[in-house]
Amino acid sequence: MLLPVVMAGGSGTRLWPLSRTLYPKQFLSLNTSLTMLQETLRRLEGIPHQPALVICNESHRFIVAEQLRKAGQQHSGIILEPDGRNTAPAVALAALQAQASGHDPIMLVLAADHEIQDENRFVNAVKEAASFAQSGKLVTFGIVPTSPETGYGYIQIGEKLGGEGYKVAAFVEKPELDVAKHYLEDGRYLWNSGMFMFKASVFLAELKQFRPDILSACEKSLTNSTRDLDFIRIDGEQFHNCPEESIDYAVMEKTTEAVVVPLDAQWSDVGSWSALWDISQKDLNGNAIRGDVLTEDASDSYLYSQHRLIGVVGVKDLVVVETKDAVLVAHKDKVQQVKNIVSQLKNENRSEYLQHREIFRPWGSHDTIAEGERYQVKHVIVLPGQVTAKQIHYHRTEHWVVVTGTAKVHMEDKTYIVTENESTYIPVGVPHSIENPGKIPLEIIEVRSGVYLAEDDVVRVSSAGVGY
Template sequence: MTLILPVIMAGGAGTRLWPLSRDSMPKQFIALLEDDLSTFQATLLRVKGAPFLPPIVITNHEFRFIVAEQMQVVGVEGQIVLEPERRDSAAAIAVGALLASRVAPDAVAVALAADHVVENAAAFRADALAAAEFAATGLIVTLGIVPTAPSVAYGYIEAGEALGDARTKRLKRFVEKPDAATAQGYLDQGFLWNSGNFVFAAPTMIEELTRFAPDVIAAAREALDGATTDLDFIRLDGRAFGRAPRISIDYAVMEKTQHAGVIAAGFDWSDIGAWDSIHEVMDKDGDGNVLRGPVVALDTTNSLLRSDEMLLTTIGLTDMVVVATRDAVLVASKSAAPHVKRLVETLKQQGRPEATEHLRIYRPWGWYQRIDIGSRFQVKRINVKPGAKLSLQKHFHRSEHWVVVRGTAEVTLDGSVSHIHENESIYLPIGCAHRLCNPGKIELELIEVQVGSYTGEDDIIRIEDIYARA
């Protein structure tokens, strides 16, 4: 049996699913569908166990602790590679191929996006193994998806002659996202959707990158050669990686190579690239609606309505998307859902923090959430995991007052350690060296009141940190 090394790309932003998906917590790490798993975790579980080897996960350095925690939750170990910046899929796959050639030279790699939905994991595994047999002969095999409709959201693949079985064929050509009429023509001609998932032997991918995208593979090789170890992470050399052209693997290699095949996948698939595709894959009520959270809908049909906390009510809507989070609401027609990315760009140009950051910000020790902010003050809710510890730090522009709501806080204040229990508090004056730790078995929750001339997150001087951020 051919061994398969998963290379999972988990560094994207997913702005088309704003306001739920943002730069601070993108869609691949959010439980979007029916269960409590993120699509990243579901991807990990699909490739857990033989014939799959422990994965290589390539992600942005900002997501390193989220990735590590979500891998731990589902019991998957692997290597986590940190990109200093986003350079698109060609650079990520180049790094994955180079690393795969070093750690598992006899295996075949499968490059997978972390934000796709696959309905039948057993069929996926069977298709990946079938593709691996062809990849071992020197082909780069893409997993093509049998279209269910003439979609304009996906690129298409035209297959050529068969390569030994009815489903696996030589890849004849890629075509870009079409208009509606062209998409119908592709559907009639038996074209496949391009899933963006590829199976290949590392030497084959490296050779084709060297032939067609030498700048990409050279930058990836130098970035990997100059990589450092940061806790359990492999941190690529930033200067070298930044020289990689920003280009997808489709443009860099797949549209040019003569060594490509395609297998018509036997599993249901969606890239959940926009809210209309989320509506398509989720269970609906008798009126065709997807309702999540505290939602009441009257005379509403074929719509997606989702709220995190606040009551969301609608009357007389058809083919709409309404998504409410703690700090932002999206209202759009389903047909306009793919254009949410353009809305997010507008918000960024206006300097709106809601474009990129959630109210709840995750850290390796837990999370914090802003409750209120005004002139010379800010109030936060802070949650610290059992055994976790914040950095030893100080501030130059603010004092802090901590009130414990749940659990026990171990507080270091200028070298003195004390334990603060529920309904007790402690004052931290400006300039003091302080640290917060949760020594207990349950989560620690407290309210933090900041007072001072400046309460920004960059007024933190880390003196010592177990997460290597000092």
């Protein structure tokens, strides 16, 4: 059966402020109740396949595991990349891991952050591509263009093969607008989707021929890998030495076995707020609205409220996105420049580019709801059966007030229960952790006080659980 390989890396800076470095767009729910990662796996339900192999950045490992668990989606493992080295090394790791069991599956390589609205056509294209992959071809999926896009690479189709496949005549870089218009009129050019299908052995053989340095580094990285629960931890030092290269440059542009299967399935890589507006459901005035939003004389806009009421009056073609710690207002024609705001945040060493105010952990989450010069108040949620790491703070004290549920507090060599409307005090320098022994989420208001309140005031005493 088919082995899906889902690449869940990437930072998604163009969808800031929803997408952050530590919580990028593939983990967001943008157009349905499921996240983009969950939708990618659900989309495979009409295709016989093995549980997917997922590749992600090590810093996203718990997000991936939790989203798969919540959706009840089985997987064949989660490969953790210590560094992002682009798609060729990522897929090489997946191919080597796939062969480790003694099999040679056909791999369907997908990005976790694509939107495909016509799923029947997607399934049919995958089935069409499988016959080419089985015969030793390297298949890419070319999106039938609907406009002269300058943000995509293109694939020029060549000789027609059996079924719906074509030889690849050429891969073309992102064009200028007049060239893109020519491609659209010509009819022989498709958008490069970044989705592929091939046998693991075929891809590795081509990689060995054209980029043996990448293959060697990946082999060494995986040889020294360790298995930790669902996670496959590769050798970080070896992988750091791996060249950074895309599949297109490393293999697809060089091989003589490339085949393209056209895909006309209302596809989008959701690469900007305007692209998200395009695929979203709209009201009679052309507004795509999510959250608590009121409009008056507003049209053709994307309006998203995560935390509070937004009132929008007398505007057209705007993007307005509100989160707990940031608000974006942009014209739809200028949304590609959002990444420049992210660059400014990085240069000023501000946390808003990196993570949201509410931070998710394997045991739950914490959200800063008030702060001042010498105090900080957090809303902490500990999931049933979970426990935070035992840790020490040297610059702050903490008061914990239980709002909902039951807390089992571990402090020094003592363990005691704190229930609803009760509180406990954590002095400076005392080892402590908190556990939820109950069946419902434990909600706590945590009040920190001291001269230094940053998250790095922590000394881990044990690794049982994961701290802030």
